[in-house]
Structures are given as structure tokens and as C-alpha cells.
Amino acid sequence: xxxxxxxxxxxxGVILAGVILGEAAAIEGLNVLQTQDYGSQSxxxxxxxxxxxxxxxxxxxxxxxxxxxxxxxxxxxxGAIDSLREGGTLIIDTDxxxxxxxxxxxxxxxxxxxxxxxxxxxxxxxxxYLVAKTxxxxxxxxxxxxxxxxxxxxxxxxxxxxxIGYEEGVK
Amino acid sequence: MYLESSYKIRxxxxxTDMLPTMFCPGCGIGxxxxxxxxxxxxxxxxxxxxxxxxxxxxxxxVPGYVNFDGLHTTHGRALAFATGIKMAxxxxxxxxxxxDGDMSAIGGNHFIHAIRRNLDVTVILIxxxxxxxxxxxxxxxxxxxxxxxxxxxxxxENPFDISQLAVAAGANYVARWSxxxxxxxxxxxxxxxxxxxxSLVEFLSPCPVSFGRRNRMKTAPELIRWYQKITVPISKAxxxxxxxxxxxxxxxxxxxRDRPSLDEEYxxxxxxxxxxxxxxx
Amino acid sequence: xxxxxxxxRSDFIQGDExxxxxxxxxxxxxxxxxxxxxxxxxxxAMALYMPLVDGVSIQMEDELGSIAAVxxxxxxxxxxMTATSGPGxxxxxxxLGYAVMTETxxxxxxxxxGGPSTGxxxxxxxxxxxxxxxxxxxxxxxxxxxxxxxxxxxDMTIRAFxxxxxxxxxxxxxxxxxxxxxxxxxxxxxxxxIERIYRKIPKSKEQGKYPFRDWDGDGVPPMPVFGRGYRAYxxxxxxxxxxxxxxxxxxxxxxxxxxxxxxxxxxxxxxIDYETFDLDDADVAIVSYGIASRxxxxxxxxxxxxxxxxxxxxxxxxxxxxxxxxxxxxxxxNRIYVAEMNLGQVYHLVKEGANGKAEVELIPKIGGxxxxxxxxxxxxx
Numbered sequence: 076x077x078x079x080x081x082x083x084x085x086x087x088g089v090i091l092a093g094v095i096l097g098e099a100a101a102i103e104g105l106n107v108l109q110t111q112d113y114g115s116q117s118x119x120x121x122x123x124x125x126x127x128x129x130x131x132x133x134x135x136x137x138x139x140x141x142x143x144x145x146x147x148x149x150x151x152x153x154g155a156i157d158s159l160r161e162g163g164t165l166i167i168d169t170d171x172x173x174x175x176x177x178x179x180x181x182x183x184x185x186x187x188x189x190x191x192x193x194x195x196x197x198x199x200x201x202x203x204y205l206v207a208k209t210x211x212x213x214x215x216x217x218x219x220x221x222x223x224x225x226x227x228x229x230x231x232x233x234x235x236x237x238x239i240g241y242e243e244g245v246k
Numbered sequence: 247m248y249l250e251s252s253y254k255i256r257x258x259x260x261x262t263d264m265l266p267t268m269f270c271p272g273c274g275i276g277x278x279x280x281x282x283x284x285x286x287x288x289x290x291x292x293x294x295x296x297x298x299x300x301x302x303x304x305x306x307x308v309p310g311y312v313n314f315d316g317l318h319t320t321h322g323r324a325l326a327f328a329t330g331i332k333m334a335x336x337x338x339x340x341x342x343x344x345x346d347g348d349m350s351a352i353g354g355n356h357f358i359h360a361i362r363r364n365l366d367v368t369v370i371l372i373x374x375x376x377x378x379x380x381x382x383x384x385x386x387x388x389x390x391x392x393x394x395x396x397x398x399x400x401x402x403e404n405p406f407d408i409s410q411l412a413v414a415a416g417a418n419y420v421a422r423w424s425x426x427x428x429x430x431x432x433x434x435x436x437x438x439x440x441x442x443x444x445s446l447v448e449f450l451s452p453c454p455v456s457f458g459r460r461n462r463m464k465t466a467p468e469l470i471r472w473y474q475k476i477t478v479p480i481s482k483a484x485x486x487x488x489x490x491x492x493x494x495x496x497x498x499x500x501x502x503r504d505r506p507s508l509d510e511e512y513x514x515x516x517x518x519x520x521x522x523x524x525x526x527x
Numbered sequence: 528x529x530x531x532x533x534x535x536r537s538d539f540i541q542g543d544e545x546x547x548x549x550x551x552x553x554x555x556x557x558x559x560x561x562x563x564x565x566x567x568x569x570x571x572a573m574a575l576y577m578p579l580v581d582g583v584s585i586q587m588e589d590e591l592g593s594i595a596a597v598x599x600x601x602x603x604x605x606x607x608m609t610a611t612s613g614p615g616x617x618x619x620x621x622x623l624g625y626a627v628m629t630e631t632x633x634x635x636x637x638x639x640x641g642g643p644s645t646g647x648x649x650x651x652x653x654x655x656x657x658x659x660x661x662x663x664x665x666x667x668x669x670x671x672x673x674x675x676x677x678x679x680x681x682d683m684t685i686r687a688f689x690x691x692x693x694x695x696x697x698x699x700x701x702x703x704x705x706x707x708x709x710x711x712x713x714x715x716x717x718x719x720x721i722e723r724i725y726r727k728i729p730k731s732k733e734q735g736k737y738p739f740r741d742w743d744g745d746g747v748p749p750m751p752v753f754g755r756g757y758r759a760y761x762x763x764x765x766x767x768x769x770x771x772x773x774x775x776x777x778x779x780x781x782x783x784x785x786x787x788x789x790x791x792x793x794x795x796x797x798x799i800d801y802e803t804f805d806l807d808d809a810d811v812a813i814v815s816y817g818i819a820s821r822x823x824x825x826x827x828x829x830x831x832x833x834x835x836x837x838x839x840x841x842x843x844x845x846x847x848x849x850x851x852x853x854x855x856x857x858x859x860x861n862r863i864y865v866a867e868m869n870l871g872q873v874y875h876l877v878k879e880g881a882n883g884k885a886e887v888e889l890i891p892k893i894g895g896x897x898x899x900x901x902x903x904x905x906x907x908x
């Protein structure tokens with residue numbers, strides 16, 4: 076079983092990233108649970124998506140000790156860092172987050188702006204990086220999940236962002 | 247006007263094993279029920295196609311006495327139940343029989359919305375200015391000054407004009423008469439039953455025991471004479487000043503239009519949905 | 528029959544969405560509702576699907592109107608449902624009793640949230656259990672189902688409709704904001720493989736004339752649906768078998784109410800559903816239901832690894848309640864813990880059932896966070 080938590084602020088697309096990751100696992104026939112938590116503001120408040128993936132039947136309801144924490148902003152990091160277990164993988168947006176724990180990461184927001192051309196796709200860039208680094212699901216499963224979940228007409232740009240993040244993770 | 251023998255109407259439309267009714271001597275509900283049954287007879291409706299719905303109160307007991315499918319529901323909610331019945335099976339004809347307290351107080355919200363939606367239903371409303379079943383408490387329709395057990399010194403609130411409310415909310419047909427206007431009453435009921443969309447026929451109806459007694463009108467004839475005094479036909483009311491109309495109740499047909507009914511609109515909605523989703527045949 | 532969502536395969540969807548799809552697959556063709564967090568998604572899904580399957584989805588002016596419209600629709604022969612949360616559920620109580628008294632099949636979904644009053648609209652709770660069972664006035668018995676996963680939300684919705692039709696009664700599907708909004712993989716069966724029960728219809732005009740007589744001896748009268756010539760009279764007043772109001776004769780009231788209550792109580796074996804985890808040789812039993820039971824399953828596994836013989840009784844139906852089963856468990860174990868997201872509701876039922884044969888303790892949790900396995904383990908150790 077792998078517990079993954081993605082944390083950021085409202086507007087970064089944290090929840091959608093969690094849903095797509097969960098859908099990818101479901102496509103592969105794995106057992107998966109996805110939940111979310113967010114403040115009432117549409118933009119700016121905290122936003123957390125939990126995804127738990129397992130081959131066995133899943134009874135857990137929430138992430139208790141995350142194996143992977145991806146923090147897309149400092150506010151997300153501050154709120155979620157205590158849930159990362161010792162030895163767990165910490166992924167951060169290196170431009171936006173400061174941490175004194177061991178981490179891996181890349182400047183997701185900058186990559187989204189400069190390489191994709193749309194800052195709004197930061198969540199797909201970050202997701203690509205996470206999938207490359209953890210191998211928790213197959214690249215193809217995520218791409219299929221993206222096609223199913225993103226608003227019609229935005230599939231291409233979201234796939235582009237995902238692949239850019241994935242390549243960054245593979246480097 | 248030719249009237250069928252009442253025995254014929256009784257035998258065809260009343261559930262004899264549910265009689266006697268619980269109505270008091272002098273109550274106007276029986277008359278209004280007769281008008282309604284005669285109208286249904288004249289229109290030649292199939293009894294199996296009609297469903298009567300009511301709330302709680304003396305008027306709401308009516309479905310129990312008539313030989314049709316009937317749903318005697320909770321206080322004020324008849325129109326909400328009726329919405330479910332009509333929308334789930336639009337082939338059924340729905341008649342709602344209720345009183346003024348039930349419909350305009352606790353049922354006010356459902357009343358407004360059923361009219362707003364233009365639900366295809368006919369409401370026969372008994373307005374006796376009181377809550378008769380429970381002993382004569384004051385109702386939102388009671389004119390100022392009238393007495394009820396909960397306003398023993400004379401009603402201090404402004405009354406609802408239910409018919410005007412229905413017109414403003416968008417009903418297709420609204421009329422108000424008193425029980426002694428039986429010719430106009432039956433004609434209105436016939437019009438209302440045939441009209442698609444929301445139709446309301448309101449009847450000022452005597453309640454000697456709960457209402458009349460507390461207002462110095464112990465008998466039905468006294469109440470009916472009082473109705474004759476306070477009611478004014480629309481044509482006459484147009485020429486009267488607001489001061490002259492104080493304490494008067496206007497009777498007549500207030501509106502007669504043909505806006506599309508809820509089930510007609512929903513049919514179009516379904517077609518729209520199927521088209522948008524690419525589901526057409 | 529074409530469905531507006533995929534069938535015969537699995538999908539990754541929210542609990543609320545699963546409930547809507549299950550309802551449509553079960554044959555529900557009438558939905559009336561009012562917006563309320565966290566149940567609005569059920570309404571929105573029904574609104575999307577109903578027009579395509581020639582059903583009705585309508586937004587009523589309030590929850591009282593919603594449940595009333597559902598009951599009305601059921602009397603025309605349609606399978607009907609509404610969904611709400613705490614505040615709306617409170618408003619529905621009177622008409623829920625009307626559905627019990629008139630023996631109307633229907634499903635009410637309560638997606639529980641923090642209460643009382645407006646409370647915590649976006650967080651889960653299990654505080655409506657007693658209200659679901661006892662909330663409407665007068666003596667009655669009602670069926671209350673409690674799913675814990677999205678798959679169960681799907682499966683139990685279909686079961687809810689079948690039980691409602693079989694016993695001519697309203698059924699409450701008591702879920703919560705957590706199950707409603709979480710996403711899990713759900714197997715959506717082939718529509719042809721789904722068992723659907725439909726209510727008994729009168730076999731003759733004579734049967735239709737007596738809509739409340741126990742013709743078949745199983746406590747469930749055939750339902751004289753409107754528009755087919757039965758000329759049924761349905762009222763919430765105490766009535767005889769004909770439907771005639773008879774409010775002052777004690778025997779009539781007693782025989783009517785006892786039959787309505789026995790319909791559910793005497794069929795406990797058929798209605799009750801539960802699962803056990805490591806309960807057979809347990810020294811300590813945990814009783815739980817709904818979302819909290821998931822953490823309890825994990826807790827039992829961890830306790831067993833520590834050498835503590837813990838076992839779990841996971842209730843899928845909280846009413847009718849099997850008091851005898853609790854007593855048998857109490858005879859075998861030392862302690863029973865009840866883990867629920869409220870200040871003690873099923874706890875009292877368990878305590879009554881244990882009949883003094885074991886100590887019963889409550890592991891409550893309110894505030895919107897689900898029990899963690901640790902919450903349960905620390906109390907049991």
C-alpha cells in the first residue's frame with residue numbers, strides 16, 4: 076500500500092491531480108481511495124488531495140503516514156509536512172517551497188509558464204514528475220486518465236504539461 | 247341549466263361505505279363538492295383517470311368520500327404530493343381539494359411554487375376564513391376585525407387575497423365565487439378542469455360552527471347573506487374607490503390564459519437533453 | 528435500454544455519483560430534491576441522467592416538498608428517491624412518517640454532516656442514526672442501511688430500492704460526507720445481472736378495494752397504484768383495511784400499527800446484514816458501521832499482530848437491530864467497544880443488547896475527522 080498526499084493552495088489544481096492519479100491506478104485495476112480537503116475560498120486557501128493505492132482491499136480512509144508528499148506551495152508544505160513518514164519521499168516545487176528535510180523536486184510553476192506556456196497546468200507538470208520519480212502507476216495510465224478527466228478541449232495542453240514534468244523526473 | 251338528479255351523482259361518485267361525512271349542518275363544503283362532481287360528470291371524465299389530493303382540514307376530507315383514487319396527505323403539502331403524481335404520470339388528471347388555512351398558511355410556499363411552475367392541476371379551495379377542523383382559529387384569509395379563537399378580540403393582521411396571489415404567481419385560470427353563485431361556480435370549475443396548467447377556483451364557504459358562531463352569524467343563511475353583502479363582482483369593483491372596497495371581497499374570473507404547463511415544458515426539456523447529449527433517434 | 532453512463536465495467540467515482548447511478552440501474556425514474564451540502568452531487572447526477580432515461584428530476588421549493596413529491600410519484604407506480612443531509616432530513620420527518628403510515632415504497636438518502644443545526648456542512652458525521660430510526664413521531668419501524676465504501680454505497684442503493692418495494696416501506700440510506708465525496712473504484716454490473724424487485728400489485732378489484740389488508744399473510748398488502756381503477760383512498764389518519772379513517776377505535780389502530788411495525792421487525796433475518804472480522808475467537812469486540820468501520824478493520828488487524836484477540840462486527844443495517852446477536856457476542860467476549868462518529872447512538876442499542884453480559888464502552892469522535900486506527904487501538908489496548 077502506498078499513501079500519497081499532494082498539498083498546495085486553492086487554484087493550483089491539487090485536487091484534479093489527485094483525482095487523475097487515482098483514476099490512473101483504477102485503470103490499472105488497483106484498489107485506490109482518493110479524498111480531499113480544502114478551505115471554502117475558491118483561490119488561495121489550503122488544498123490537499125490524498126490518494127491511497129494498494130493491491131489488497133483498501134480499508135483506510137485517510138493518509139495517516141504519507142509515503143510520498145508533494146508540496147506545491149509553502150502553505151501546502153507547512154500544513155502537510157508532519158504527515159510525511161520518516162524515510163518518505165518529499166517532492167517540492169523548488170521555486171516556492173523551502174524545506175530542511177531531504178527533498179527532490181523541480182520548479183514546476185516556472186516549467187509550466189515557460190515550457191508549457193500556461194501556468195495553470197502546474198498540477199500536470201508536478202504530477203508527471205511524481206509519476207516518473209515514484210513509478211507508482213504507468214505513464215500511459217495517467218495519460219488515459221488525463222484524457223478522461225480534463226475539460227474538453229484542454230487534453231493536448233495538459234498532456235504536454237504532464238510529459239514535460241515526467242521528462243524532468245526521468246532526468 | 248339542466249341538472250342531473252342528485253341521486254345519480256351520488257350513486258356514481260360517492261363512496262357510500264365512507265359516509266356519513268363529518269361536515270357540520272350548514273357547512274358549504276358539501277355544496278362545492280357537488281359543483282365539482284357535476285362538472286366532472288358533464289365533462290365526461292373517466293373516473294379511473296382522476297386522482298384527488300388533499301391536505302388536512304375539513305375540506306381535505308373530501309377525497310375520502312368520493313369514488314376516485316385519493317391521497318389524503320399532510321397539512322399544507324397537497325400540491326407538493328400532486329407535483330410528484332402529475333410529473334410521474336402526466337396522463338392522470340389531478341384535482342386538489344383544500345382549505346384556506348392549509349393552502350395559504352403552512353402550504354403557502356408549495357402553493358406559490360406549484361403556480362410558478364404552472365403545474366397542470368385544478369385546485370378547488372374552500373375559504374371559510376378559519377381553521378374549522380381544529381375549532382375556529384384565525385386564518386391568514388380572515389378579514390381584519392373578524393374573530394377567531396386565537397384572535398378573540400378581532401383579527402389584527404392583514405389578510406391574504408389568495409386569488410390575487412395566484413394571479414401574480416402566474417396561474418392560467420383563477421376565479422372566486424361564494425357558494426351561492428352556483429351557476430358561475432360550476433362554469434368556472436368546468437373551465438378550470440379543462441384548462442391545462444394551474445387553475446384555481448376559490449369558494450367563500452360558510453362555516454357556522456367554528457367561524458360563524460364567533461362572529462355573530464350562527465347559521466349558514468346568515469353567513470350567505472353576509473357574503474352577498476361583502477362580495478362585489480369585478481365589473482362593479484372597477485368603478486369603486488379603494489375606500490369603498492375596504493372590507494369587500496371581489497368575485498369573478500380574474501385571469502384566463504394559456505401559458506405552457508409544467509409537464510409540457512418538461513417534455514421539451516427531455517428533448518433538449520437528448521439532443522444536447524446526442525441521444526436522438 | 529441505454530444508460531447515460533458506462534455499465535458492465537468499473538469506474539472511479541464519488542460515493543454520491545455511485546448512489547445516483549445505482550438508483551437509475553435499480554429502476555428509479557423519479558427524483559425530487561433540494562440543494563444541500565454534501566448531497567447536492569446526487570441531485571446533480573440525477574438531473575443529468577433522468578431526462579435521458581425518460582425519468583423526472585425536479586427541484587422542489589424545500590425538503591418537505593421533495594419528500595412529498597417522491598411519495599406522490601411512488602403512488603403512480605414509479606420508484607422514487609430523494610437525497611438530503613441533516614437539516615433537510617429534519618424537515619422531512621413528518622412526511623417520512625406519512626410514508627410509513629401509508630406504506631409507500633421510497634428511498635431517502637441522508638448524507639450525514641456535522642450537526643446539530645447548520646453545524647459543519649462539509650465534514651462527515653454519524654449523528655443522524657437515532658433520528659433516522661426514531662425521528663418521525665409515533666410507533667413505527669423503518670429500515671436504515673449504512674454503507675462504508677463507495678462500492679457499498681452503490682450496492683446498498685440497489686438493495687434499498689428492493690427492500691422498499693418488497694416491504695412497502697420507506698428505506699433510509701444513511702451515508703456521510705466522507706463516503707459521499709471520496710472516490711473509489713466501483714464495479715458497475717451489467718444491467719441484466721441486477722435483481723430488481725417491484726411491489727405487489729392487487730390481483731383483483733377486490734384486493735384493490737382493501738389496500739391495507741394482509742391478503743398474503745406476509746404483512747405486506749398489495750399496493751393499489753393510482754390510475755388503474757382501484758379507486759384507492761390513502762390517508763395518514765389511522766385507517767381500517769379499506770382505508771377508511773377510524774381514529775377512535777383502539778383495536779383498529781393497534782392492529783394497523785402492529786402490522787406495519789411487524790412488517791420490519793418480524794423480517795429481521797431477511798433485512799439485517801453485517802460482516803465480521805476475526806470475531807469468532809475474539810476476547811474484545813468492536814462494533815462499528817459506516818465510514819468509522821473502515822478504520823476499525825485496520826485497527827483489528829494491528830491489534831491482532833500485537834497479540835490482542837480483537838474482532839469487529841461491521842453493521843451494514845442499523846435498523847432493524849439484532850439485539851440477540853449482540854447478547855451472544857457479549858457472552859463470549861470481555862468487553863465491547865462501539866466506535867462511531869457521534870456521542871453515542873448505536874452505543875445504546877449495543878448496551879441494551881449486551882444485557883449486562885459484557886462491558887460496553889463508547890469510542891466517540893466528533894468534529895468531522897474520521898476515527899484513525901490509532902484512536903481505536905489506544906482505547907482497546
